Amino acid sequence: MNKFLLGCITLVGLFVVSESLSCYTCPVGIGSFCILGPTTTCSPTQPNCFSGVATFNISNFLTIKSKGCIEKTFCNATTTSSILGASYEVRTSCCDNRDQCNGAGAIQLHLTVALVAALVAIWSTFV
Template identity: 60%
Template sequence: MNKFMWGCVALVGLFVVAESLKCNTCSVGMASFCFIGSTAECSTSEPNCFTAQAVFNATNILNLKRKGCMATTLCNTTSTGSILTADYTVSQTCCSTDLCNGAVAIQLPLTVALGAALVAIWSTFT
């Protein structure tokens, strides 16, 4: 009976490991472009997929995005901050099914991404 119980525990553990949530990841994104993206398998400490968006309040033009896995305590939160007198708001939303945080957007080379970011920032000051 004891061997049977340990066998059941091992089988349940196997299903728990096999059922890890898969999420889209994007380290740096703007609009519908993701500059560094892929998919990831979430850990037990970060069991949710998330999408975060940072919006600069003065212009609402430059929106930065991230995707990945996140701890439940950080889900569905909004925070504010500022960089060099530019205020921004970061909203984080979570979901809990495979790849529920949207498709990995079009990926561009980093040089194109930096150029687009600089043009967007420059156009807000001219």
């Protein structure tokens, strides 16, 4: 009886795991470099893989990218906002519900290097 119960629990566990979508993650990426990653399992509240790009209007040179899981309502959307007087546009696009459909993982980069590069790029537009 114990083997039967263990078998049932294992079978249910396999179904639960197989229903979860796996996406590449990149909370903050500059160019082809990514900070953190590489994959995550999406939750039921954020069941879609996405790729996002933030472009600053002061300089099209600086784009910040992100990847991960997102709610369906935020898929294929464009929003605008501003930070420290610089306006930017964020575009998100979702892909079909296949594991890791939001592109290959990017090159890993240390957070300090990425932040310095971003600050230099922003600073150079004001000089």
